[in-house]
Amino acid sequence: MKKILITGASGFIGSFIVEEALKKDFVVYAGIRTSSSKKYLTDSRINFVELDFSDNEGLIQIIKEHKFDFIVHNAGLTKAKKKEDFDIVNFQYTKNFIDAIITSEAIPEKFILISSMAAIGPGDDNNTIPVKSTDTPHPDTLYGLSKIKTEEYLKGTKLPFVIIRPTGVYGPRETDYFVFFNTINKGIEPYIGLKEQYLTFIYVKDLVNVVLAAATSNISGKAYIVSDGKSYTAKEFAVITKKHLNKKTIKMYIPLFIIQMIVIILESVGKITDKVPTLNKDKYNVLKSRNWLCDINDLQSDLGFKPDYDLDKGVEEAVAWYKKEQWLK
Numbered sequence: 001m002k003k004i005l006i007t008g009a010s011g012f013i014g015s016f017i018v019e020e021a022l023k024k025d026f027v028v029y030a031g032i033r034t035s036s037s038k039k040y041l042t043d044s045r046i047n048f049v050e051l052d053f054s055d056n057e058g059l060i061q062i063i064k065e066h067k068f069d070f071i072v073h074n075a076g077l078t079k080a081k082k083k084e085d086f087d088i089v090n091f092q093y094t095k096n097f098i099d100a101i102i103t104s105e106a107i108p109e110k111f112i113l114i115s116s117m118a119a120i121g122p123g124d125d126n127n128t129i130p131v132k133s134t135d136t137p138h139p140d141t142l143y144g145l146s147k148i149k150t151e152e153y154l155k156g157t158k159l160p161f162v163i164i165r166p167t168g169v170y171g172p173r174e175t176d177y178f179v180f181f182n183t184i185n186k187g188i189e190p191y192i193g194l195k196e197q198y199l200t201f202i203y204v205k206d207l208v209n210v211v212l213a214a215a216t217s218n219i220s221g222k223a224y225i226v227s228d229g230k231s232y233t234a235k236e237f238a239v240i241t242k243k244h245l246n247k248k249t250i251k252m253y254i255p256l257f258i259i260q261m262i263v264i265i266l267e268s269v270g271k272i273t274d275k276v277p278t279l280n281k282d283k284y285n286v287l288k289s290r291n292w293l294c295d296i297n298d299l300q301s302d303l304g305f306k307p308d309y310d311l312d313k314g315v316e317e318a319v320a321w322y323k324k325e326q327w328l329k
């Protein structure tokens, strides 16, 4: 049986990769840190490995000891308390990890890097042309910059790799889209900006299937954007959510300039307190982009990807989970 190491195993996506890898009979090593929650890692077949990505020697020892067949590097920051944290965790720690694997000479059959569509950046606001994996990267967030920098570093090494660039990932256990579901559940249907916004999504279980298919495929040296292959307007997202929550709502439109003003104020306060506010310039850039469409033709042709979930089916299952777990009441 093949050994797979999944870093960031305690998180939303990582915990689903662990579950699916167990189903597919891998010997699963969950890469966590001392402080990580094991709430979603209760299966007795899971082997735990504590990883400190700042400790090169420690990483080398662990990799030499276990000689993993596959490594999925999923650990990463999507939000940061300090701006420099994106570069430290997403880039420098990944670089340390990659360097340690190479030094250990225990090269896995495949190293999967969980990057993000943000590494490429959104499409043009003035049209609805989807972003392609081969487009010239133009990230407009510190998060996206840290991801593309990491991708570039990986491409310069001798590791056999596949880069996975998910668009917005949703599903059970997820906490950001949950804020939207919860707002709708409270009877408010929020819209940021007055112009139509085009969105793309991938249900976490479909993403996980892509990750494991890419790991075991004979493809190497490629990067794929991952979505369910469809496009949705912000309004369609709200309609689907309202349907599954069985809610009537009041629409609330917040013009972008108001959000921008709030960001300026919050970031000024943040400079004094040395903390990045939740609503910040990065978040504003994500919210303001009208075109998050993406093209997954390469993923379909290379890996034969056919999603099991569209947004309707995925939201239905996610909402059912949030209700069961009493996140939504």
Ligand SMILES: NC(=O)c1ccc[n+]([C@@H]2O[C@H](COP(=O)([O-])OP(=O)(O)OC[C@H]3O[C@@H](n4cnc5c(N)ncnc54)[C@H](OP(=O)(O)O)[C@@H]3O)[C@@H](O)[C@H]2O)c1
Pocket (backbone or CB within 6 Å): 007, 008, 009, 010, 011, 012, 013, 014, 032, 033, 035, 036, 037, 051, 053, 074, 075, 076, 077, 078, 089, 093, 114, 115, 116, 117, 165, 166, 167, 168, 169, 170
């Ligand atoms: N969610 C999305 O929509 C989305 C979209 C595109 C790409 N991604 C990428 O997918 C990956 C997983 O994201 P997620 O949504 O599952 O986020 P998440 O729930 O916040 O999980 C992040 C994971 O990374 C670990 N981690 C964070 N900082 C770390 C550090 N300094 N050292 C070691 N481990 C660290 C966390 O460990 P602790 O539990 O100990 O904090 C956690 O297990 C990330 O690389 C993210 O950039 C996510």
